[in-house]
Amino acid sequence: AQTVTQSQPEMSVQEAETVTLSCTYDTSESDYYLFWYKQPPSRQMILVIRQEAYKQQNATENRFSVNFQKAAKSFSLKISDSQLGDAAMYFCAYRSPLGGSQGNLIFGKGTKLSVKP
Amino acid sequence: NAGVTQTPKFQVLKTGQSMTLQCAQDMNHEYMSWYRQDPGMGLRLIHYSVGAGITDQGEVPNGYNVSRSTTEDFPLRLLSAAPSQTSVYFCASSYRGGSRETQYFGPGTRLLVL
Numbered sequence: 001a002q003t004v005t006q007s008q009p010e011m012s013v014q015e016a017e018t019v020t021l022s023c024t025y026d027t028s029e030s031d032y033y034l035f036w037y038k039q040p041p042s043r044q045m046i047l048v049i050r051q052e053a054y055k056q057q058n059a060t061e062n063r064f065s066v067n068f069q070k071a072a073k074s075f076s077l078k079i080s081d082s083q084l085g086d087a088a089m090y091f092c093a094y095r096s097p098l099g100g101s102q103g104n105l106i107f108g109k110g111t112k113l114s115v116k117p
Numbered sequence: 118n119a120g121v122t123q124t125p126k127f128q129v130l131k132t133g134q135s136m137t138l139q140c141a142q143d144m145n146h147e148y149m150s151w152y153r154q155d156p157g158m159g160l161r162l163i164h165y166s167v168g169a170g171i172t173d174q175g176e177v178p179n180g181y182n183v184s185r186s187t188t189e190d191f192p193l194r195l196l197s198a199a200p201s202q203t204s205v206y207f208c209a210s211s212y213r214g215g216s217r218e219t220q221y222f223g224p225g226t227r228l229l230v231l
Contacts, residue, residue: 035219042224044224044225045209045225050219097218104162104175105152105162105209
């Protein structure tokens with residue numbers, strides 16, 4: 001069974017600085033999808049970025065980018081020019097391309113990011 | 118598109134009461150699922166559905182029931198509420214296959230069982 005591990009329960013960053021959130025996963029599959037979701041105090045789960053495992057190029061979305069290391073099974077999220085609105089819980093998630101119960105999202109336990117003004 | 122909607126936003130129940138959490142999506146997604154979120158536990162899958170008439174259990178199904186009579190709706194029923202079911206519940210939906218794998222989440226329902 002696949003697992004997702006976020007080893008940093010809490011992180012802190014100064015406004016305008018850069019921070020990297022770590023995520024590792026365990027799988028025997030060669031094709032899969034990885035996601036970072038943001039959960040602000042409103043509790044809404046917001047997709048930040050996604051990565052297909054077959055793509056070697058790291059995904060980017062404005063100030064958010066990932067460092068996808070397939071061999072190391074690592075999927076870290078880099079937030080550049082941090083803003084106060086980036087303060088939230090961040091969840092890393094894995095999804096198999098297979099159907100049935102194997103196709104569900106598997107989440108890490110989250111990293112709480114604080115942004116200091 | 119309204120996306121994924123959930124009602125109610127907040128509910129207080131007494132132990133032993135039953136209720137239904139509603140979830141609807143207007144994106145014609147075949148895949149829908151229910152998660153619960155507890156402090157320090159991340160999100161855990163309760164039940165999921167791969168299409169109308171097809172449902173299956175996730176990681177923590179005990180005490181919950183689901184049905185999927187239409188593509189749009191996927192209600193979650195608490196049969197006899199227990200304090201251990203105090204949690205935040207999220208409904209999510211997606212297509213399956215290729216670049217359409219992203220799951221979209223509803224705003225959540227906060228449930229307190231006394």
